[in-house]
Amino acid sequence: MMNEQNLEVDKKNAFASSQTRKKKKHAKIVIVGSPNVGKSVLFNTLTGAYVTVSNYPGTTVELSNGKGRLNSISLNIIDTPGMYRLLPITEEERVARNVLINESPDVVIHVVDAKNLNRMLPMTLQLKNAGLPVFLVINMMDEADRLSIKIDPAQIEHILQIPVVTTALARNRGIKELKKRLSEFLQTETQFSDNHRGVEIPYPPLIKKAIQTISSLLKSRYALSANMLAYLFLLGDKEVRKMIEEKEPDSVFQQIKETREKVKAAYHVGLDLEIAKSERALTDQILKKAVKSSAEKATTPTGFLDRLFLSPYTGFPIIILVLYLFYLFVGVLGAQTIVDFLEISVFGQYVNPLVNKLLVSWVPWQPIRDLFGGEYGIITLGIRYAIAIILPIVGTFFLAFSFIEDSGYLPRLALLVDRFFKKIGLNGRAVLPIVLGFGCDTMATVVTRTLETKRERIISTLLLTLAIPCSAQLGVLLAMASTNPKVLWVWIGIVLMIFFLVGFLSSKLMPGVRPSFYIELPPLRFPRPTNILVKTYTRMEWYFKEVLPFFVLASVLLWLGQLTGLFELIVNGMKPLMSWMGLPGDTAVAFIFGFFRRDYGAAGLYDLRGILTGNQLLISITVMTLFVPCIAQFAVTIKERGIKTALGMFFFVMLFAFGSGIVLHKFFAFTGIVL
Amino acid sequence: MVSEAAQEVLEDLWTTIVENKKTFLDASNYAPEVIAELKEHGLIALKGKQVKMTGKGEKESAMAIRRHRLAERLLADVFNTVDQVLDDHACRLEHALFDGLDEAICTLLGHPHFCPHGKPIPEGKCCEKKLETIRPIIVPLSEMRPNEQGQIAYVHMSQRDLLDKMLAMGILPGNDITLIQRSPSFVFKSGHSQFAVDEEIASEIFIRIRRH
Incomplete structure (x- = not known):
């Protein structure tokens, strides 16, 4: 059983230096999220026609880069390829992740599907844990409404200590509110300006301790929080491993490696599974407080048209x-x-x-x-x-x-x-x-x-x-x-x-x-012209x-x-x-x-x-x-x-x-x- | 039937000689009377302090390790026992799995090939015959029927990176799922999302079937 305490705001978990986000003239925004959640619709909404598509250096993955304007701030917006979590698997996910590491964005907009918060919020937790300035957009509210899923964004905002807005971008709903909150987030010192506040993911004690040990051993400066680096290192992220090996002295790296070996041995089925389970557990706890859905509609019925498309x-x-x-x-x-x-x-x-x-x-x-x-x-x-x-x-x-x-x-x-x-x-x-x-x-x-x-x-x-x-x-x-x-x-x-x-x-x-x-399989929809x-x-x-x-x-x-x-x-x-x-x-x-x-x-x-x-x-x-x-x-x-x-x-x-x-x-x- | 202590030695023999490919087990780590008991039953051959298995002993130790790992599977999948106490309880439970009880549990669990830690479970008679007199509680997704509902009990991917991909898409133990169709690909629903996987992956996702 998990402790209710986990939902309390945790201020001790501080790391990295916080930037003041006051009175910005230029802001760099990175849009992230799984495939098919409406990232590019949001991108098109925020940018004008000035869009360039270019290869990410050294790779063949394309990134869309656009300029936009929000009140008096000029925006530089990057749309990334679909990404399910911070630990990359495909080359596209690696690029999306590296944009987050290297671009030091002023805002990371995480777009999620309102119907599938339980699958999507774990990445929000990861982004938050990484010390990134997360701005959560819960999209596709129209589809959630149809399924009688009631979401209370204020509750999620309170628990996660990040701005949360709800939208139905394909229906042009919620865009005004999104822009208003975004410009507030960029221009004024709010309760969210401190990236360090937030909830703690209830990892099993062994894993939690390993993350603490590793992050306290990291002495060099990194773009990501030490916590996140430790987390990714535990999960076996090759790039993070290389980064740490280069930046830390040999003896420290050895210690870090040993710490990982020890926890790994304790979880035969896989550290990643155990970690995913913990993140899901916290997500479920948050959703219990913030989401009401009628039980009889716990799953979307497969539509008639869909059945026709799927059946051989x-x-x-x-x-x-x-x-x-x-x-x-x-x-x-x-x-x-x-x-x-x-x-x-x-x-x-x-x-x-x-x-x-x-x-x-x-x-x-x-x-x-x-x-x-x-x-x-x-x-x-x-x-x-x-x-x-x-x-x-x-x-x-x-x-x-x-x-x-x-x-x-x-x-x-x-x-x-x-x-x-x-x-x-x-x-x-x-x-x-x-x-x-x-x-x-x-x-x-x-x-x-x-x-x-x-x-x-x-x-x-x-x-x-x-x-x-x-x-x-x-x-x-x-x-x-x-x-x-x-x-x-x-x-x-x-x-x-x-x-x-x-x-x-x-x-x-x-x-x-x-x-x-x-x-x-994304839901069948009539495309937006x-x-x-x-x-x-x-x-x-x-x-x-x-x-x-x-x-x-x-x-x-x-x-x-x-x-x-x-x-x-x-x-x-x-x-x-x-x-x-x-x-x-x-x-x-x-x-x-x-x-x-x-x-x-x-x-x-x-x-x-x-x-x-x-x-x-x-x-x-x-x-x-x-x-x-x-x-x-x-x-x-x-x-x-x-x-x-x-x-x-x-x-x-x-x-x-x-x-x-x-x-x-x-x-x-x-x-x-x-x- | 040998004593419980002797069964533990048989299990060690299996992991040391069959799985870790060592040539012998060191007898000095065990009580002399247990070693003597095994010798008496014709299960081991002794050469100084080096213990080796006889043909009969190898069969017996396969069954001993099988009982242990089946017990773990049962505890983990059906009773959701947490990792830390799993081994402990399994050690006690395994000694009850005799007289066909092991085969009944094996059938119930859908003849699992691996223990929760990913180590192989030796096959019993029931696995060879695939005695399916009762429908197992846990079946691979590939054996579900259309419209059948269940919960993901565990995922055992032969390719390591596939597990990562499943985790990334949010396919986790504990998810409720409904199978929509089996052909030409397996299509299932979990929450408000639909997924399609091929038969290979479908045979590596194990489902606790919901009965009405």
Whole structure:
């Protein structure tokens, strides 16, 4: 049994120096919390449009950084990746934790889900214990209301000695109060300004004593409280261990290590479990005082819609329906209607003729004219390509994807496909980069970093490079394949087969632990339009910043190739390869284009479709699908996986693509099948 | 049947020779009459002060350690006994687990493979036959039926970091859970949240089933 005394305010537990928070002009705010609690909604609420997304130094994890204003204080706000507790497991959690350690924030806003306070408050306790200036936002009050959960924020505020506000950010509720309390917290000396006051977590005596012993041994200065360092050290945090080893003398470090070994030996099942239990116990005690919920609604009933999504009988048909709607939106509306308008009407009739006319009248040299205009010019090809073809396709894709992402459907999709993905060495979580790959392989390759093991990251990158056509390419290839339904189905069949075969083989060949699958299913909700727009906007911005330079580069390279005759040399050199696959020599041009962008290549093939037979059509679109996606995706693969892996994949995929073409041709010649 | 003191020696023999891979146990730490008793029953072989097990002795010591660890499991899972007194009580309880009582408890607990401290429990006859005449009190999540309710009794993850991940998501002993579906992944509800895990993880989360 626990002692009621634990809930008393404990002032003895003082550490570190307290900063006065009076009359601040600038304030640094870090937003933390588990995934799906509304961190980014709060971030968007507090910041304006001035948001930058950047990599955290030395890692590939992205952080959103934004500026905002609150009365007379200018705010610098950092949104961190989802984090369940202070002891990090994934790289993303490590980044989130290190932001807390290194940025010395003026306020740490902890956003929690009102329905799941029992799971979320332990991290609030940890943050508080770490001596950080915590500001608790209990979000999703609307959902808690619906479940008749009554929360008394004043009670929690009193017990924890931190400011607590309740909000329903997605419904725009509680924002005014939040801003008012936040500015008070920043500007005036309040009872909360002293970070040292608060409750004590009722750890078992042995653990409590070990934390005390270790923290009293720590003599150097750290950004975190000695208590928190001791706590993280006990839990086996490698970075904290390193930090202590560097800063403390050897003898002290030895003593600290021994203290840990001793407690560890006392708890066979795990120190972490014991510590988690203590934090949960205190949380339960706080909630007993601050939360009233009617017993009959102790759990959320699983909704009708949710049951349909989850059940295998209805879930799989729904996946097909969702993919079809997705296709209608991206493949038909984006890739056909809008592209046609921009490409044929805007560029075909106005921009390109105008550019060419201007070039003819102002630029006397043909080569320079060709650099900007003509067939492969930066404007007439590169920019036209980026704006008329890529923008609508990628824009509609990201819009649809952000909608699906915010609705909570993706984790449900993941659990349905987990069993299939296990067969190819991945787990259900990999569905995210794979689906994203149908939009843009480059972005999907970036997203593979969210997978947990190196093995999964390599397998998924390989599959993306080889067998997932991006939206731009898919549009053209589908248009070509649909002229011959037999070709269409055989093509889909072959690519699916290769996807699973290569996945299966690489999972057998690559050493590593079997991936395990676990995921929290956020409630299904109707996404908030502004949030989707902001997300789509930031993704598009990223896309143009990262990918557009490669279009221009590709244009310049093609121009150089033409100018020097190198281009023709390569085309002629590749002609024998084309004939091995039974394709006309001209298709070589499409494949060279394909090297710069897989979809350029597809578009090149599209022009040739009149002269190709059914068999040739199948062979050429299959090879084009398997081909390396584009120069941008290759660059990102180098960045994410390293040059050795990237080059290895590049040559494997090229060999595999052309090899498949040759095998298909021989197969048709041998069996006499005509499509 | 040998005396209680002799059973303790058998347990030590098991942990020393089978688990810690030492070649023998030092007889000087035990009362001579207990050693003599074991020798008389043909359970050990003596070479000076070095005690080794006979084939029969190895079987007996497996059963002795099994009784001890089953007792611990029973105390920890069903009676929520705290860690500090667990060993003490288990030492007394184990000597009552004879005449099929050990198998009944083993079945009741769902044929557990590990004691609360994570050490393996040798299998008994009941485990081999998987005699499921009664439904165990504790079953892995992977054996729950849809809509069945229960409480997490313990989590035994074969991969260390998986336990951390479960703890991080708030999946802790003591949580009430309801299984929603078993296929294609295991979906369960705990509090107001839903989770999905694969079969491997589901077979490592152990649930005390609630009966109505």
